[in-house]
Amino acid sequence: MKHVTIKDVAKKLNCSVSTISRAFNDKYDIRKETRDLILATAKEMEYSPNPIAKSLLKQCSNQIGVVVPEFINPFFPEVIIGIQEVFFKKGYQVLIMQSNESFDNEMENVKAMENNMVDGLILSLSFETQNVEYYENLIKQGFPIVLFNRVSNKLNTHKVVFDDYKWAFFATEHLIYQGYKNIIHFTTSHSLSFSQNRIKGFINAHKKHKLKIDEGSIIEAGLLISDGEREMEKLIALHKLPDAIFCVNDMCAIGAMKMLKKYGLKIPGDVALVGFTETKLAELVDPALTSVAQPTTEIGRTAALLLLEQIESKGLFVPQTVTLNGRLNVRESSVKAK
Amino acid sequence: MKHVTIKDVAKKLNCSVSTISRAFNDKYDIRKETRDLILATAKEMEYSPNPIAKSLLKQCSNQIGVVVPEFINPFFPEVIIGIQEVFFKKGYQVLIMQSNESFDNEMENVKAMENNMVDGLILSLSFETQNVEYYENLIKQGFPIVLFNRVSNKLNTHKVVFDDYKWAFFATEHLIYQGYKNIIHFTTSHSLSFSQNRIKGFINAHKKHKLKIDEGSIIEAGLLISDGEREMEKLIALHKLPDAIFCVNDMCAIGAMKMLKKYGLKIPGDVALVGFTETKLAELVDPALTSVAQPTTEIGRTAALLLLEQIESKGLFVPQTVTLNGRLNVRESSVKAK
DNA sequence: TTGTACGCGTTATCAC
C-alpha cells in the first residue's frame, strides 16, 4: 500500500520535484519534451498527484459535500444523481452523507465535510433541524452552501425549491373538480417549510371554491407508509371516512391505500387519493396513484450548477431561489367514476 | 473561511504546538491541568485538528469508501444504511460514490477513494466490470476490500453474499409445489455471478421434480421494470404464455405484472409471478408479489464489520465469505386458487 | 513535563 510520490518520479528521472510538478500543472515554463517524458514515465510508474497533499496546501479539495436526511425514499437518491452528473463532468468528487433525520448527525456530517475541506455543500435539512446558526456562520464567512427541498428562511443563500403551495393547491383543486367535497389532508410535521406550504395550498383551494374546512380536515400523519396506515385506520375506526385524501407524499398515500384495501374499501369509489413528491412508486401501485411529480434529477442538477457558480465566483454572488416546476399526474386513484 | 489551526491555539496559550497536539492525542506525558486548559480553550476557539493534515501524516484517513453500481433501487441505499450504522459508531466517515453501472466510473471512483487515503473499501461491482486486475493488485498489496452482492471469484478477499442458488431453488420449487408446470425464468446478464446462481437454482429445482426445461425457459430480460415489460409483451404477442414466471428481481417482475394487467390477464390465474431481492415494493403492488427477501441492512452491517476487522488486524486475516440467509415471502401473486 | 525540529506530498516563489 505504498503510494508512488512525486519524489519517486523525480528520482527516477534525475530531476527535481518542481519540474515534475510543473509537468502536471501545465505551466508554460517547461520544455515540451521534458513534459512529455515526465508524463509518460509518471503514467508508467502509476503516479498521480496526491489530492490530500494538494488539499492541505490549497486549502480546498475539489470535492463537494452532499448531506441529505435519508435515502430510503427514492427522492434523494434521484436528486443526488443529478448532482453527480454535473460535478463529475467538472472533475469534482461528490461526498455523500446522510443525517438520518437527526440534527446531531447532520451537524457531525457537515463538520466532517468542512474538515475535509470540501469546496461547497449541498444540503437538505433534517426534520429535527431548527437551529441553523451554524450554517448562518458558515454562509457569513463566505462558505458556498446550496439548500434544496428542506430549506430555512433564516439562511440567505442559493436555494432550489419546489412550489409546494402551488402544486398542493392544484392537487386539491383537482379533487374538488372531480366533485369531492369532504377532503382531508394528511400532512407531516408543521415545522417543515414544505409541509406548511402544502397546507396553505390545501386551504386556499378550499377557500377559492368556497368549501369549508373544519378542525379535523388537516391531520398530522407523517411521511412514511406506516403513518398513512395508522391515520387511515383511525379514520376507518371512527367511521369518519372522507370523500378524498390529499397526502403529503406518496408513501403516506400508499399507506392509506393499503389500509383502505384491507378494510375492503374502494379507491376511488369510497375514498379517492392523491399523493405528492412522485416517485416511481405512484404508477406501480394499484390503483395507480394520482400524484404531484417533482423533477428530482433536475433539482439536483440545478443545485449543483448554483453551487458551482458560487464556488467559481469566489464570494461575489447574489443568493437566488430557483423554483422548479412539477406536474400533476392524474391516475386512477382520484378520478371519479361517472 | 479561515480554519483555526493548532498554531493559533498554541499562540493563545503561550505554549508549543506539540503540547496542544499531546492534549488532543491523550498521551500521558502531559499534566492534567494543562490538558484540561488546552481542551477548554480549543473548544472555545472552535479548534479541531485538521483531518487532512492528519491523513497526510498518518497515511490513512479514518474514512472508508463505498462504491455501489446505482442507488435508484432501494437495495443499495438500504445496504449503505447498515454500513453507516457500524462505522458511525467507530468514528469513521463513510464516503459513498456510485458507478452508474459503468466500469470506467467504478475505476474512477475507486481511484478517487484511494487517493483520498480511505482506510478500506466496500465494493459492489458494476455490470460492466469484467477486468478485476486492479482490485487484485490492491488486495495483494494488503489494501482492505470487502465485496458484497456483486462479487468476483477472482478476488480473494472478504465477501458478503446471498445464497442466490438456494433461494432461487426455493422460489422455483414453491411454484412447482403450487402446481405450475410450465415455468419461465426472466434472468439478467449472464456475466453476473448472482444471475448465474439463480439460473442454476431454477434449473435444479426442475431437475429435482423431474420437470423438463426447454430452450425458451430462460430468457435474458434485465433488472428494470422496462425489461420485464418488454419480455412479457413479447411472450403475449407470441401466445407463449407460461403458467408462472420466476423473475430475477422485483423490478422485472413488476414490469411483467404491469404488462399482464394491460392485456387483461389475471395474476396468478393466467400467469403466476415470483420476484427476488425484495424491496418494499413487493408488498405494495397489487397483487402483492411473492418474493425472496434479502436482509439488506444486515448485508451492510456484516460487510462493515468484516472491513473493520480487516483494517484493525493490519494485514493478518483469512478471507471469508459470509452467506446471509433470506426468506421467501409468499404473497398473492403466486398462490394457486383452489 | 514541555519544546524543537522533521516529515507527510504538494505547489509556489524564488534563485540560477
Added chain:
DNA sequence: GTGATAACGCGTACAA
C-alpha cells in the same frame, strides 16, 4: 527552463 526551498497542519522522536 530548471532546481532549491518554504509553506500547508499535524504528530512524534528527540532534546531539554
